[in-house]
Each structure stands twice: as C-alpha cells, then as structure tokens.
Amino acid sequence: MNQPIPDPAPAKDRLRATLIAARRQRSGADRAAAARANAAHLRTLLAGARTVCGYLPLDSEPLRTDLLDHLVAAGCAVLVPVIAPDAPLDWCSYPSPSAPGAFGIAEPVGPRLGPGAASSADAVLVPALAVDRTGARLGRGGGHYDRTLALLSDHHRDRELVAVLFDGELLDVVPTGAHDRAVTSAVQPTGGIHRFRS
Template identity: 50%
Template sequence: MRPHVLALAAGAGETVCAYLPIGSEPGSAALLDALRAAGHEVLLPVVPPAPGLLDWARYTGPEDVGAGPLGLREPLGPRLGVGAIGRAALVLVPGLAADRRGVRLGRGGGYYDRTLPGTRPGTPLAVLLHEGELVDALPADTYDVPVTAAVLPVRGTVPLGNIH
C-alpha cells in the first residue's frame, strides 16, 4: 500500500492529514514516516473530549505518540486546531469499507463526517482499505461525507464517484 499512498501524496502537496491505525486497519507508523521522508508534513487527528470536530497535531515520529481516547494513538505535541485540516493537500481516512460512490463505513463515531467539510474544495479524500473492502453499495446517511478514492494494497488507487 505504501507506494500507492506515496504516489497519491506526491501529486497532492505538502500537508497530509492521516491517522495511526487501530487493530487491523490499513496503514502504519512506517507509512507516516515514509510520507515525512518524502517531504510531507503529516498531521494526525486528536479526538476532542466530547464528540465534535477532530483537532490535529504534527506527527514527528512514533516516539512522540501517546494513548488517546477510543483506543487511538495521538501526537503528544501542540494542538493545531480544528481548522488545520483546511491546509491539507490530501486527507487519508480510516474505514471498514467503501463503495463505488464514495460512501465510507467508519467506526460510527461521526468524527470524520463532522470534520471533513473543513477541507478545501478539490482536496482528495482517500480511504485506506484491504482488498475486498471496496464494495458495490453501502447505505448512506445525509451527514455522511463521501471520499474521492480508495487505496488498496494490490489494485492501488481507485477513483470513486464523489468529486469533492
């Protein structure tokens, strides 16, 4: 998956919002380190005390990450505010599945669906998935924010039906 993400990021710009995976989710600290080595500023989400918009902080390496709520690992450095996602040239989002329209199935907290509208128009929103997690159709709610692409380990980047 790493070469596909790096290729997607290379065409995007300097700042990439990403995440550290939970359990078997695709992605890794090694992927984040590869993005940094390629010259990208990597921002990771910081979950607020009450459900709402995600805050962001710089990822500077695995040694500067600590335990956060909901089983997440978060950067320990200064918080950049909820508006930091607006400077991202690419946003990598976690998901359990996505469909060809760009509907993404997450873990159900709604943090990303609240936060993604803060991106600039045209910012690629890519969900990292395992092979087999890109499906024909998923149910969608009115508040769901569709993603523009899925990144799969073998097939690479697959454009989806949403144009952000």
C-alpha cells in the same frame, strides 16, 4: 453518493460487525503485506503533496506509520488527529509522542493545531471499514471524520480524501445517512487506487 436512508444505523451496525470480524481473522503477515502495498500506492498518489493529514492506525488496519515517516522524510508536513467529543478532529504535527486517547486509539500529545489545520492539506487519509463505488464510507461509528470532512467541504478546495482499505472492502453499496460524507478515492493492496470523482 447513495440515497441516504432515514435510519441507517441498524444496517451500518450489521455491516460494521461483519467487517470488523473479518479484519480480526487476518494474520499479522497479511496485515503487514496489505500495509506495504497500500503504502506503495499512496507514495505515488501523494508524491509532491506539501501537507497530508494521516492517522495513527490500529494494528488491525491496512496502514502503518512507515508511510507517514516516508512523507516527512520527503519534506511533506504530516498532521495526525486528536479526537474531541462530538466535534471535528483536532490535529498535531507528526512525528510527536503519542499516548492512548479516550477511545484507546493512539493520539499525539504535541501542541494542538485546531480543526482548521486540516484545511491546508492536499490530501486526507481516512480510516474506513468499507467504501462503495460512489465513495460512500463506513467508519467505526463515532462520526469524527464525517464532521471533519464536512468542515473541509466548506473550504471549497480540491483535495484528495483517500479511504485506506483491505482488498474486499470496496462494496457495491454502503448504507448512508444524511450526515455521512463521501471520500474522493480509496486505496486497496491489489486493487490500487480507485477514484470516485474526476
């Protein structure tokens, strides 16, 4: 991982604003095509997984719930997150009815399984605005996934932590701080799967 810098917040905020603006400029057709391509890569990567932590994507993200439906149909248990303030993510089984959560993001309204439920996952799909070539990830700034990935690292279990990106979002360097957690791989529509550890 990159060398953490004392105060990465200004650099992260600038990069985050640039990346969010670029995503807003993408057409619906471009987003849908990216999501289809990412789903094809992820179906291959996740074949045989027994449990996967996914997420309910924003319209601007390069993922759709079709992938989660495919995994469930293939016999995989899928968990999706619920945001808890200043805490690791909680989880619910998918599919489940959803409603807008505290941040306006769709969240499941089914029974909560607790933050520890993710420790059973073979893979965790992680939303990201960018990832660099060491696996350092830039999210939206809430820290929820960093707290969850830190919790998972305590279980010493080998699992895929997969950032889901558009093409052009795998960068040379992403600014990082001491609490940031790296992913093990990333998926891009035309770039396919990039692995950051063997």
